[in-house]
Amino acid sequence: MLKLDVKYDVLELRNRGYSMSEEDSIIARNLRKIYSTYLRKGLIKRERQEVHALKGVSFSVKRGEVFGLLGPNGAGKTTTVKILSTLLLPDGGEARILGFDVVKDASKVRKLIGVSLTVEKGFFWKLTGRENLTYFGMLYGLDGQELRASVQQCLELVGLTSLGVADKLYEEYSLGMKARLSIARALITDPEVLILDEPTLGLDPPSARTLRELLVELAHKKGKTVLVTTHNMFEAEILCDRVAIINEGKIVALDEVEKLKRRLAGKVSLEIIAAPPAKVPVTSLIETVRSLIGAPSKAFPENGLVRLKVVQPLERVEETTSRVLDILHRKGCKIRRVEVKEPNLEDVFIHLTGRKGF
Amino acid sequence: MALRTLFKSGVVLDIYFFKNNRSAFLFTLIWPYLTLTLIIGMGYLFGSAESFKQNVGVSVDPLMYFIASTLATMVSLDVMWGIGGSVLEHRWIGTLPYILLSPNRTSITLVLTYIPRYLLNAGIQLAEFAPLIFVVEGFYGGLFRLSIVILAITLGMLPLLGFSALFTSFLLSIKEESNVLGWLNPLILLFSGAFYPAYLLPRWARIISKALPSTYTIELARLSAIIGSPELRKITLLIGALVAMSVIYNSASGLLIQAGERKAMRKGAI
Ligand SMILES: Nc1ncnc2c1ncn2[C@@H]1O[C@H](COP(=O)(O)OP(=O)(O)OP(=O)(O)O)[C@@H](O)[C@H]1O
């Protein structure tokens, strides 16, 4: 892959007054974003509503690091990603990529980053994967032999050539192939910083694993900086060097995964999988259980079943288990599995965010 | 970054698109004749060729008049769709953020990647009508008239680029995805006198017509249809008008497309 002509020189940046550590490639400081939306009230009248998507988000990512932004739907992950990739203007705070301000030096930032937003679209339907990549490569300044080589290499890296679909039309791609192409486009200029919004969405488990290995290799071996968002705890745990947990526009925890898990020392995770009877709505069932437990908990509907998790001190686990099972029985649920486990990142997340409704 | 590469990316995009989509290319070939038929049909709605000459006032060659109208109209439409429409399309298919991520200014990216398509379309249309013009007007007459038409559509493209980019900034800044161009374009063509001469329009409409660059493009192209020799003074005036409008619209759009972009980036419309 080629090198871009823009190099950042830490010394030069320092001389120009940027205070940055040689290590920090991405810096977000107190980022705020308020979306205004309008609610129609009749034909002409409309009411303005504000959504505080980011309420002061700060973090920094080191060079050579895979950093995860982990949070539930609507937490503000995509908003953060768009601000960092110069596509959205913040309403407060600042962000820098390799020392360049994402608002004031947007065009410099654009030369240094590779971005993948929603992986399921963003290409021309009537072009093949290779043709799409070639077009975007040119748009980003590549040409000639360099372009062809880079396109080929990126197609190989994401496995589109081994799937034999590099020269198939984009409209014939499956979701996983589209996701791969989106990652390939982010890699096309061999950027120093990769910003990827839910990159493994739609990938089957083996492909997701391959992609994670690729990202780790790019970061640890080639010194690239990788920022990914995900709501998949398992993925964050095995992929990321450090994780920021974001909820309702705020970062609620930021640390290495192991250290985050250590916060739950002495606590265990109770997991119950139950099959609710058809007439009981899953949401109301979950609410009843939650209101009675009083410990951080979260429930995930999973194809007809409910997976309920409660994080609590080891000594209380027996008592809670029997109470929850009792409630579920009375509601007519069939219990499929009960398990007590060492906490993982998901439990850290539940511990931090699981007191309120979900 | 090399603007040449940007231009080339537009060429490459067109080649790929037409290669994978032969029927679209076929349609591009048929399209000029379809439009000509439509415009001649509309023209004859107002009477025969003789009564047409009387209506228009000066002695014009009806066939040349219609060919010139068709070319100027199609080219104007093409620029407006090519630039404004491309933004809508990019938004629909989700490529818009990645276009914006190109390190160049968005207006430059949009215009430069569009120009190859413009040259292709205009080239095809000229090539298709040229034989017809030569048959009807003879070689030298045809060459002369064709040059005026080429001048008109080339000069006419310049203010239209800016004019369309103005739309585009508006399209960018609104979150709506509705097809604004779909109903705006026919209106613009109506006011530009594409369907019948602009001076036959009501007074209020003529004011709008004066502000539209396509009015002058179409009128200049139509001068090629005047029997005998077209008035040089009028040609010069129209060229002047087009040049002035190029400056006005292109500088305005240069500013406004950035404003539109920023507004979109604030609202989260990208
Ligand atoms: N363009 C927009 N206009 C108005 N509100 C928006 C817009 N984009 C996002 N929001 C709102 O901002 C909040 C944060 O959204 P965001 O897309 O950043 O969440 P997310 O963490 O990426 O969620 P997900 O996991 O579902 O992708 C949500 O409440 C969302 O409804």
Ligand SMILES: [Mg+2]
């Ligand atoms: Mg998101």
